[in-house]
Amino acid sequence: MDSFFAIERLSAFLDEELPPAEMTAVRTAIAENPxxxxxxxxxxxxxxxxxxxxxxxxxDTLRERVxxxxxxxxxxxxxxxxxxSSLGISWSTLRIGFATASVALLAYIIIVPDAxxxxxxxxxxxxxxxxxxxxxxxxxxxxxxxxxxxSAEMAQLDRGVAEAPESEVLPSPSAEIAKAxxxxxxxxxxxxxxxxxxxxxxxxxxxxxxxxxxGSAQSLSGIEPQATxxxxxxxxxxxxxxxxxxxxxxxxxxxxxxxxVASDEAPPPLPFEEPPESKSMxxxxxxxxxxxxxxxxxxAAPSVSERVSASRQAMPILxxxxxxxxxxxxxxxxxxxxxxxxxxxxxxxxGGGSFTSRTLSSDDNYVRIQAHLPTNRVQTVLDQLESLGAxxxxxxxxxxxxxxxxxxxxxxxx
Amino acid sequence: xxxxxxxxxxxxPPDAELVRRFKSxxxxxxxxxxxxxxxxxxxxxxxxxxNAETAEExxxxxxxxxxxxxxKFRGDARFSTWxxxxxxxxxxxxxxxxxxxxxxxxxxxxxxxxxxxPTFQPVSTLDAPDAATHRRxxxxxxxxxxxxxxxxHREIILLRDFQDLDYPxxxxxxxxxxxxxxxxxxxxxxxxxRALGNQKP
Numbered sequence: 001m002d003s004f005f006a007i008e009r010l011s012a013f014l015d016e017e018l019p020p021a022e023m024t025a026v027r028t029a030i031a032e033n034p035x036x037x038x039x040x041x042x043x044x045x046x047x048x049x050x051x052x053x054x055x056x057x058x059x060d061t062l063r064e065r066v067x068x069x070x071x072x073x074x075x076x077x078x079x080x081x082x083x084x085s086s087l088g089i090s091w092s093t094l095r096i097g098f099a100t101a102s103v104a105l106l107a108y109i110i111i112v113p114d115a116x117x118x119x120x121x122x123x124x125x126x127x128x129x130x131x132x133x134x135x136x137x138x139x140x141x142x143x144x145x146x147x148x149x150x151s152a153e154m155a156q157l158d159r160g161v162a163e164a165p166e167s168e169v170l171p172s173p174s175a176e177i178a179k180a181x182x183x184x185x186x187x188x189x190x191x192x193x194x195x196x197x198x199x200x201x202x203x204x205x206x207x208x209x210x211x212x213x214x215g216s217a218q219s220l221s222g223i224e225p226q227a228t229x230x231x232x233x234x235x236x237x238x239x240x241x242x243x244x245x246x247x248x249x250x251x252x253x254x255x256x257x258x259x260x261v262a263s264d265e266a267p268p269p270l271p272f273e274e275p276p277e278s279k280s281m282x283x284x285x286x287x288x289x290x291x292x293x294x295x296x297x298x299x300a301a302p303s304v305s306e307r308v309s310a311s312r313q314a315m316p317i318l319x320x321x322x323x324x325x326x327x328x329x330x331x332x333x334x335x336x337x338x339x340x341x342x343x344x345x346x347x348x349x350x351g352g353g354s355f356t357s358r359t360l361s362s363d364d365n366y367v368r369i370q371a372h373l374p375t376n377r378v379q380t381v382l383d384q385l386e387s388l389g390a391x392x393x394x395x396x397x398x399x400x401x402x403x404x405x406x407x408x409x410x411x412x413x414x
Numbered sequence: 415x416x417x418x419x420x421x422x423x424x425x426x427p428p429d430a431e432l433v434r435r436f437k438s439x440x441x442x443x444x445x446x447x448x449x450x451x452x453x454x455x456x457x458x459x460x461x462x463x464x465n466a467e468t469a470e471e472x473x474x475x476x477x478x479x480x481x482x483x484x485x486k487f488r489g490d491a492r493f494s495t496w497x498x499x500x501x502x503x504x505x506x507x508x509x510x511x512x513x514x515x516x517x518x519x520x521x522x523x524x525x526x527x528x529x530x531x532p533t534f535q536p537v538s539t540l541d542a543p544d545a546a547t548h549r550r551x552x553x554x555x556x557x558x559x560x561x562x563x564x565x566x567h568r569e570i571i572l573l574r575d576f577q578d579l580d581y582p583x584x585x586x587x588x589x590x591x592x593x594x595x596x597x598x599x600x601x602x603x604x605x606x607x608r609a610l611g612n613q614k615p
Contacts, residue, residue: 011600015574017581042607049610050575053553054560058456062470066448066477073478074441 003029006036010043319401323382324409327389339384369408378404429493436484444481451494452477454577455501461572462505464561472508476501491586498577499587502569509565559609567602574599 006029012018013026029036373381378398385391385408398404427435429450435443455476459469479500487496560568573584581595590598 008600011603012596015581015599017596039607043603046603046606046610047575049552049556050560050571050606051578053549053556054457054461054572054576055453056457056460056553058452058473059466059470062456062473063448063452065470066474067445069474069478070444070481073481 003033003036006030006033007039010036010040014040014043014047319396319398319403320405320407321378321396321398322394322407322409323385324392324394324411325385325388325390326411329388332388335384339381369406369410371406371408373404373406375399375401375404378406381406381408430489433484433487433489433493437487444484447480447493448477451497455497458498458501458572458577459505461557461560461576462502462565462569463508464557468508472501472504476504479504492583494577495579495583495586498573498579502573502587505569506565555610559606562609563602563605566598567605570595570599571602571606 006026009018009022009026010030013023013030016023018026026036030040031037371381375398382391388410394409398406427446429447432443432447436447452473456469456473459472459476460466463469463472476497480497483500487493491499560571563571570584570588573579573587579587581592584590584595584599585592588595
């Protein structure tokens with residue numbers, strides 16, 4: 001055996017941990033090779049030294065210290081046991097009880113993963129149940145002020161419809177408008193809500209104009225200061241709109257309708273000046289797809305009072321109309337974009353309207369143009385759209401609106 | 415030493431019997447076990463840690479831990495193996511703590527490398543007779559050589575050459591395979607040979 005391999009195996013040889021064949025080979029190497037023999041002797045000597053010289057007598061204090069600590073440990077244990085045994089519970093039983101409870105809790109948490117969540121929800125439910133009503137309202141107002149305001153106004157309107165003593169139930173709006181009593185605040189709110197409906201059709205409005213006449217119009221316009229003030233104070237027009245619709249739903253076309261007319265001493269009609277709150281409110285409507293849908297629903301069956309009030313409202317009505325165009329002409333797309341932009345610039349120059357657009361990127365085949373336009377300019381844009389390609393109106397309607405939030409989605413398909 | 419151990423083995427009951435008695439409530443049985451292993455445990459600690467004071471502290475911890483845990487001792491391994499496992503783990507933990515403290519001190523600009531490696535503290539030999547002095551000096555040389563080894567090599571040499579445990583027991587204590595015990599022990603002995611050089615304790 002090579003001396004290197006023999007020396008490598010000397011340690012195991014010393015412990016007699018080699019197979020018999022290797023033991024023999026190493027033994028031969030030790031006998032024949034001085035280098036291996038010297039290494040072997042060194043290993044034996046070191047092993048002897050370790051066995052002899054590592055052994056150290058412990059200090060006398062060690063035993064005392066160990067058993068003092070063990071005695072202390074025992075006394076603590078006895079105290080614990082005596083405490084629980086004084087309560088009639090053995091220490092071992094208590095430990096088993098703790099262990100069982102821990103295992104049960106763990107099993108519950110594992111088996112029901114949402115246990116903690118369920119517990120939390122139950123606690124929350126209990127808190128809500130315990131909470132007094134005013135606090136709950138305050139919470140709701142803090143979380144969703146608009147919805148809370150709507151609910152409050154809805155309730156007020158419902159009460160106004162049901163309880164307004166001065167209101168008079170008329171078979172039709174044209175019958176006794178002039179004789180109508182002074183409306184209560186609830187009825188006024190109801191009428192305001194009707195007035196804020198943004199989508200009466202133009203034809204209907206004209207019909208109503210002819211039907212009501214100028215005298216009635218004059219008296220109706222007396223509502224406006226209060227209406228404007230109420231609009232400014234109460235932004236929740238969507239909720240307010242639902243009042244008259246609910247009230248009218250009982251009768252249908254020939255059903256009784258609540259009509260409230262202003263007092264005899266009506267203030268002169270105010271020139272149109274859209275309050276900032278109203279404008280932002282209208283824009284908020286325009287930007288909300290759901291609200292657009294709600295408006296469409298409310299337009300399905302407008303009551304007569306709503307039509308009258310809406311036709312007399314000086315507030316501009318903003319509709320959201322979305323068109324989708326598929327075109328193969330990129331230049332036309334850009335041209336349209338420029339056209340809309342120029343219209344927007346003109347609007348900006350006179351202090352009304354706005355224009356936003358998303359430009360094309362190199363890997364994008366989509367342009368979205370959004371413009372805030374007067375209604376009479378929409379058709380110009382639409383004509384240009386139709387010259388581009390297949391144009392589809394996706395949602396909304398600009399007829400009857402005074403201003404339009406026009407959204408154009410242009411898809412370029414080369 | 416061999417004869418004293420042999421006599422003690424004949425006179426006193428085996429470990430398993432003492433463990434059984436302790437489990438059945440005879441706390442005196444633990445005293446017998448303590449007497450049987452006190453010297454081996456303390457020597458192992460002092461050789462591992464190189465400090466008499468720390469070794470005493472760790473030996474105390476080992477016996478207290480054994481006392482607390484003996485009720486749960488199932489007897490799958492020998493009591494000596496189990497006790498040695500506790501000892502090795504305690505020594506390792508202490509070394510680790512000392513190392514961490516040392517690192518923290520270095521970070522706080524207070525270098526004190528005392529705990530970084532086990533240091534050998536020679537016992538005073540002023541009043542000792544010549545034979546005893548020689549013996550202590552030899553022991554100091556061996557321990558000084560041991561502390562030069564890596565912890566891994568030091569512990570395996572001590573388990574084999576001082577505790578006289580066989581390879582399977584060493585593997586069980588250190589959590590390594592028998593082949594690993596063989597190769598690691600071979601390297602450790604070679605390192606010790608280099609550390610001792612031509613010294614003759």
